[in-house]
Amino acid sequence: MNSKLNYTVQKVVNYGSFHHLLITKVGEIFIITNYFPPETGAAANRMAQLAKGLDKNGYKVTVVTPLPNYPTGRIFKTYRGSIHQTSNENNIIVHRLWIYASNSKNKLLRFIAMLSYSFSLIWFFIWNKIPNRVVVQSPPLLVAFTCMLLLKRKKRKLILNVSDLWPIAGLHLKVFKKNFTYRLLEYVEHFNYQKADFILGQSEEILTHVLSLFPNKKTFLYRNYPDFEIPELKQSHQSNNTIKLVYAGLLGVAQGVFKLCQELDYSKIEFHIYGAGHELEATENFILTNPKLPIIYHGEVSRDFLHQELVQYDLAIIPLLNRIYGSVPSKLFEYIRLGLPVLYFGGGEGEKIVKNHELGWVAEVGNYSNLNTVISRIEKSELNLKNKIAVQKVSLTQFDFHSQLEQLIKQI
Template identity: 65%
Template sequence: MKDIFIITSYYPPETGAASNRIFQLADGLCKQGYNVTVVTPLPNYPTGRIFKDYKGKLIRTSVENNITVHRLWIYASNSKNKVLRLLAMLSYGISLLSFYTFKKIPKIVIVQSPPLLVAFTSVLFLNKRNRKLILNVSDLWPKAGLDLGAFKKNFSYKVLEKIERFNYKNAHLVLGQSKEILSHVKSIFPNKQTFLYRNYPEFPIPEIPKTAAPAKKIKIVYAGLLGVAQGILKLCENLEYDRIEFHIYGAGAEENQITRFVKENKELPVYYHGEFQRKELHKELISYDLALIPLLNRIYGSVPSKIFEYAMLGLPLVYFGGGEGERIIKTYQLGWVAQEGNYASLNSVLKSIELKDVGYDVKSKIRLTAIKHFNFSEQLLALEAKI
C-alpha cells in the first residue's frame, strides 16, 4: 500500500468547493488502496474563526473515513486587511514547518495551491528531501488576484510571481483544474509534466422531481460562496424579477449585505436561505428550475466546480463569467451563456427562457451528459497512472 500526503488549507467540516474537492481526492485515493494522510489547519473557513469543537487546540489528529487527518494551529482570519490575511497564511506555514520537522513524510506529497505562500512553504521544505511533489493548482495566483483587483503590479506582485515560478519549477507534476491553468504553466516551463484534473463531483445522485403543475415564475438558484468574486449582492440589485424568483444559499463576506438587501426589498422575489451541508443542499437544489453561476470579473484559469456539480444534479445552467467555463457550457449544451459583466445581457437571456426549456426531459438529458463526460472515477484512474 502506497503512502501519500495531501497538504491543503481547506478540508471538511469546512464547506465550499475547495474542501469538497480535496476530500473527494483523498477519499478516491483511499478507495484505490492508498494510505492517505491529510494535513490541514484547524477548521475556520469561511467565518475566519476556529470552529467551536476545535478551539483551544494546537494540533488535532483523527481518522475520518479511513483517512488520517492532522489539523494544525492557525491564526484564523477572513479580514479584508492584507496584513491579517498574510499573518494567517504565515501562521499555517510555521505550523507546517514544525510538523514536517517532527513527522515522517512519505515519498508522494500532493500540495494544494493557492494559497501561494502555503504551497511555497511545502515545496521549499520537501523539495530538498527527495519527495515527489504534485502541485494541485485550482486558481492562478497571483494573476487571479490581479483580475479581481486585489493586487497591483508592484514589487510585491513580482515577488509573488517568483514564488509561483518556484513552485511550478520544483513540482514533479502540476495538476490544473482548467486548460488555461495548464497553458499558463507550459508558457513558463514548456517541458513540465501536467495533468488536467477537473473538479468532477462524486455523490449519490438524487432523483429529478417531476413538477406536478407549471409554476408562474422560473425559480433560479445560486448556492456557494457569497464572496466578492461572485458578486451576488450586485446580482440582487441588477436582476429583473418580473419572470423569475432568485434563491440564495451559502455564506461569505457579502452575507450580511445580502440579508439586509432581502429585508429592505420585501416586494422582490429574492430569498436568502442560509448555509446547508452538501447532502442537504442537493435535496434543495433539485427542486429549482435553473442554476445561475456568476463571476463578477473574468478570472483567467478559473472554472467553477459548480458547473460539474449542478450538471450532475440535472440543473440547467446560466453561466455569467466568460472564459473556459463559458466554453464548457456551450460544448456540452448545459444551458445558456450571458456576456460577462453585462447585466442587460443576463436579463435578456433570462427573459428568453421558457418553463418548457427547464423541464424534466431537459434536466434528464443534462444529467446523462454529466455522467458520461464528467466521470470522477475515470479521471482518478488516469491520475493514478501519472502518480
C-alpha cells in the same frame, strides 16, 4: 492485481461463509491543503474527494490541514483551544494544525494567517516522517512555497494541485496592482511550478499558463468533478410560469451575488440563495430593505441537504463579477450532476464548456443588461424533465470523477 496500488495481501480469514482479505496499504501519500471538511466549499470538497478516492484505490492517505476556520475566519467551536488535533476519519488520518484564523479584508492579517499555517507546517515537517508522494494544494501560494522549499528531494514526488492562478486572478479581482508585492508573489508562483514534479490544473487555461513558463513540466487536467449519489429527477408540477433560479455557494467578492440581487429583472423569476461569505450581510440587508422582491435567502446548509434542495429548482446561475483567467467554477459540475441546467455568467473556459455540451445558457460576463435579456428568452417549458435528464447524462458520461482519478493514478 495492479502493482501500482502496492497492495500486500497478508492472509485470508474464514468467518463461516464469508472470506475477508486483510490488506495492508503500503502506497503512502500526503495531502497538504488549507481547506478540508468540516469546512464547506469547493476546495474542501475537492481535497476530501481526492483523499477518499485515493484511499479506495489502495493508498494510505494522510491529510495535513489547519484547524477548521473557513469561511467564518474563526476556529470552529469544537476545535478551539487546540494547537494540534489528529483523528482517523473514514480510514484517512487527518492532522489539524494551529493557524491564526482570519478572513479580514486587511491584506496584512490575511498574510499573517497564511504565515502562521506555514510555521505550523515547518514544525510538523521537523517531527514527522513525510512519504515519497505529497499532494500540495495551491493557492495559498505561501503554503505551497513552504512545501516546495522544504520537501523537495530526489526520491520524493511533489504534486502541485493548482485550482486558481494567483497572483493573476488577484489582478482580475482588483485585489493586486502590478507593484513590488505582485512581482514577489509572481516569483513565489514560478518557484512553486519549477520545484513541483507534477502539476494538476483544474482548467486548460491553468495548464497553458504553466507550460508557457515551463514547457517541459509534466501536467494533468484534473477538474473538480463531484462524486455523490445521483438523486432521482422528477417533473415539476408548478402551475405558473415563474422560473425558480438558484445560487448555491460562496457569497464572496468574486461571485458578486450582492450586485446580482440589485441588477436582476424579477419579472419572470424568483431568486433563491444558499451560502455564506463576505457579502452575506450586504445581501441580507438588501433583501430586508426590498421585501417586495422575490429573493429568498435559505442560509448555509450541509452539502447533502443542499443536494436534496437543489433538485426542486428550474435553473442554476453561476456568476462571476469579472472574468478570471484560469477559473472554472466547480459548482458547474455539481449542478449538472444534479440535472440542473445552468445560466453561466462568468466568461472564459466555463462558458465554453456550457456552450459545447449544451448545458444551458450563457450571458456576457459583467453585462447585466445582456443577462436579463437572456433570462427573458428562457421559457419555463424548456426547463422540463427531459432536458434535465439530458444535462445529467452529459455529467455522467463526460465529467466522471472515477474515470479521471483512474487516469491520474496511472501517473502518480
